[in-house]
Amino acid sequence: MIANTDYSTESQLLTQLKVRLADVNHDLKDTDILRFLRGRSHNLTDAENMLRNHIQWKIDHDFNKALTWAIAPQVKEGFPFCIDGLDKDGRVVMYYPLGLWKGRQFLSAGWGPELERHLLYIAAYGYHIVEKTTPGGKYQVILDLADLSYWQTTYYDAMQLILRVFREFEQNFPETMERAVVINAPWILDVIFPLIRPILTGSTIQRLEIYDNSPEKWVPVLLDKIPMGGFPSMFRKKYQTLVEEWKANN
Structure with a gap:
């Protein structure tokens, strides 16, 4: 997990995570994606899996x-x-x-x-x-x-x-x-x-x-x-x- 004050590193991870999600059609804002990144202690793979599950969950429940x-x-x-x-x-x-x-x-x-x-x-x-x-x-x-x-x-x-x-x-x-x-x-x-x-x-x-x-x-x-x-x-x-x-x- 990166330090809370290491915003440059977090920004880089956010960019990488967005690239990983490029194949998925979603309406998530950067602030949304950051929540998942932080929720998985800045582990890209865990955050990506969590986000993909979330996107599918929103579709399944017509959440929007x-x-x-x-x-x-x-x-x-x-x-x-x-x-x-x-x-x-x-x-x-x-x-x-x-x-x-x-x-x-x-x-x-x-x-x-x-x-x-x-x-x-x-x-x-x-x-x-x-x-x-x-x-x-x-x-x-x-x-x-x-x-x-x-x-x-x-x-x-x-x-x-x-x-x-x-x-x-x-x-x-x-x-x-x-x-x-x-x-x-x-x-x-x-x-x-x-x-x-x-x-x-x-x-x-x-x-x-x-x-x-x-x-x-x-x-x-x-x-x-x-x-x-x-x-x-x-x-x-x-x-x-x-x-x-x-x-x-x-």
Whole structure:
């Protein structure tokens, strides 16, 4: 792996990688290709293989049209998210209240394909906002597990979907996440995380912070990087009073 400050070497590797991909029809920008190069520690062969797989993945899922998909209203309501925050460095802040997501109900009712489309839409929308706000930049994400039940987490199909989503995220969106903060984690996460950990890269694990339902632990962590006005609107609606009370007492 080259040093982070060795931009001339990275530029040369980028040029070489683009030459290797000359036989492939794609719409990737230099900033996109750099993510894969860095995600594979500047190993040209590994980055090329990852990029070729990514290009095919986009074709297989018609990913470039994801933002135009009409998602069923009930699926949108069952899997809410919010991507309208900014941290102190101008990075996009996303909020996913995963504890409210109704995976078991929708999967058992046969909504699997539509749910998968919605998750792809969320990924496409998030990437679009990041590129629009800070091209080539990264984002922070708050994963809220409040209200996540044992009943939801022990459903096999839901677990398989979670594992597949994590795997596809790792393979197709490297070097996009600056930090992921999990809040209100229940005890069941101790059972789930060992299943997810093997498919996460070391880089992602290093950027992952997990906190239980003690606000005194996660509120200061979030405020260290995100101003009160920079929290996603859905997060502010739920937690603004709690955060302000913590600030008043500390």
